Amino acid sequence: MPDWGRSVSWIIATVLFLAAAPADALTLRVASRGDVLSMDPHSLFESLQMGFLSNVYEPLLTRDKDMRLAPALATAWEQRKPNVWRFTLRRGVRFHDGQPFDADDVVFSFARIASDASDLRSTVADIREVRKVDAYTVDIETTRPQPVLPEMLPVVFIMSRAWCVEVGAERPVDRRSRRENAASLRASGTGPYRLARREPGVRTALVRHAAWWGTRQGNVEDVAFMPIASDAARLAALMSGEVDWIDPVPLQDVEALRAAGFKVLQGPELRTIFLGMDQHRDTLLFGQADGNPFRDPRVRRAIYQAIDVQAIHDRVMRGASVPAGLVVGPGVRGYPPTLDQRLPYDVEAARTLLAQAGHARGFDVGLHCPNDRYVNDAAICQAVAAQLARIGVRVALHAESKSIWFPRLLRRDTSFYLFGWVPPTLDAHNALFNLVATPGEQGRGQYNAGGYSNPEIDRLTARIDNELDPARRDAMLRDALRLHRDDIGHIPLHQQTLAWGTVKRLSVRQLPDGVMRFDWAVLADR
Template identity: 50%
Template structure:
């Protein structure tokens, strides 16, 4: 299919620039890896939160039908082959002789069960399977996936839809997902039974998670990591100290101010690379009155002039230079280079212009500005709290008083996923590496029944964008499809649906005797790690 080859070209070009080679073959000795991140997975249920770090950690335990290789190319995982047999039918041949970690054989029934579970009311990964109408079992290792309409990027869309064991979920009363938005938990929140190369040996949420190699894994484990200990360390200085002292072997992210220290240490190395994630600010454009504002009886964010005023009050170059220390690429779009559909022609920001912001606010009826609450995480994105503090200060210069609340992602995500916010920060890295995912998840009018607009927390709505998003999903001609994407992105940009900020850069600190593969989607696979 021409579209797939075109798509892979973009991903391969970006990944080649950001990946580190790993010698083939399993090292002679088993090793323990100790690694740390600024935050923890909030659950072991792979359907409870569509968040990169959580899905990355769980991607060592659970597996999809189709996955990604070191160059972000599509690779067979639990499916050995797939092909379109009709406009709305995909035939998948499932891998034989695979067992879940409790010894239960993997079959087509687990895939069918996993679809129902992923489409459940409490699932946070509905966008992965939104286009699937049903799955028909041909035999234990053959299925037909029926889509609601022609959907040429189905294989790209399901690379982080992890398959769960029907038997295990039923035996552990975990048939339904653990809903983070409603703070619902079940056995899947704390235990895991996947088909992947590693098992969860022990789990202390917020403290430590221990992975051990799955002795019955069906595939090849290239690295020599037999055991891995993951520790969340929220404080940047403490995280760096742990690396410098040898308590951990790898940290992510490295605080930007500490990069020179790590580079200067002869026992350590810095791994830099572009990340596909875009950081942006969202606004409640749906409610008739904001939850957190001194403006009563109306919603300022419903007025494009107010949204534009906020946009032009943000000095993105200052944020890049001072807050991000140059490790950011300012953007006008919700997607960056490497994502299919990215358009350099549309990626031109409105100028930073506080005078224009004040004029727009006055025209909208707020000559003295107004007050609004803002929510931000402090341990999810690179310098997330500092970015929000800088934005609050910039808005103050045009008369907008921001009441900023920063908090750990453990409480932040449940808050914003329940739409308990007026102004918020979010980062998005499309798992399909395609603009359709961005438009469908962030921009389309929310429809909870199918997962459309699932992360459109501010409720932005444009019927024309919805129509284009629907057409993009089924269009198979690459040229026509990209024209539709460009039109949808332009409408979104013209409406100032969001306040795009930048694509952040990856910054990992690693011991020199540890070889890892760093890819732009920020997924970390233990099976590719080797320790000398």
């Protein structure tokens, strides 16, 4: 049923916001199925969160409209030694509270990200030290040669040291323990927009940062960002003129929306959606079985072959997906297309494998799935549960908001789960380090919620990290991805397709990482 109560609350909040905006302001109204969970840019490594906050906070290096590295708070960078990179910082930049930006803020921000409370510490795992050379120069020394270090930096947002000290936010918000601080609801970045108002679950308002150092590419002055979980209510808000931009468009309504005169932008996303399984514990946390079935590769293969990914593509995703055989896909550096082949869908073979593993009568297991994060996420999980029932695996579906689901995965409080990943470096090593590597120090395996472990993949992942020869590096990436595929460490499903809906007078740029850049948006006159 449509969530009309939530929609009414949102409409009232929007009216109040618009009434408070200047009469001549160009206000962009955006509705997404989920909310940004915190204003702290180091608290959660999640695409919607990071994408939204990229309008408020900035990194040393960013990506341009062609996904290439471009200057942001650093104007130049060079590799002075195999393990030392020097960055020249932009002068004349001020944070939203008026504080000047300099090298002290860079050193502070990298140290903040490296703390245990940060969900982004894996991005700086190989950094030994960030040194201030002078007020506008920093050196980043890595533990070993790191040829792709600049590619990691677009997600490392810089915070004001003085502001964090003033408001008591020296450490990041910890999403696992739900320890909050002032950075949960407040912000002071250097980006093109500053935070005007934050109402979690209702509305987040941004206004143009008049003192921004950059060149304006769009004309939007104010942004009203609201979560509308109901597909029907979100679509109705666009069609009635209450919002200008929705994400995502319900797949079943794409053609009808186009026919009604609205724009629908669809394009491939770099995100791979997959299933993970607890392979570490001796027994299931959620479910009933003899021991932990997922520790047996025959069971993992049975689960894989019992899932009809083509049916999910056709019926759940309505063609808006690309079935996947690996945890990385096209557009990611190091992706090997020759390995991207799925195991055949074969229910009888799956039953035989289960019987061979001692589970001829199947078993019970809980599946944790978000219902407000990925395209048709809960529906995908419902389809998986129905398909696994054919081989006697009885799935109890736990569909929950990402505000509950993300901390659960970070705590590894699950036996079976749906997840999705976009390598922010656009490099396959990032997926290996975060999703596949054995959980360990400095954020290694931080999103390996099932505790999968293969020592040979760990060795390859460490070697890939500092391999300077591109051919040898690609060969090691192929080897690691092949080992993971053959182990069935995870069960890849598909790469989803982005689907944004906008009013005709709005022009936006859709990138394969799904980031909404409000500064690039152009609203024509009504």
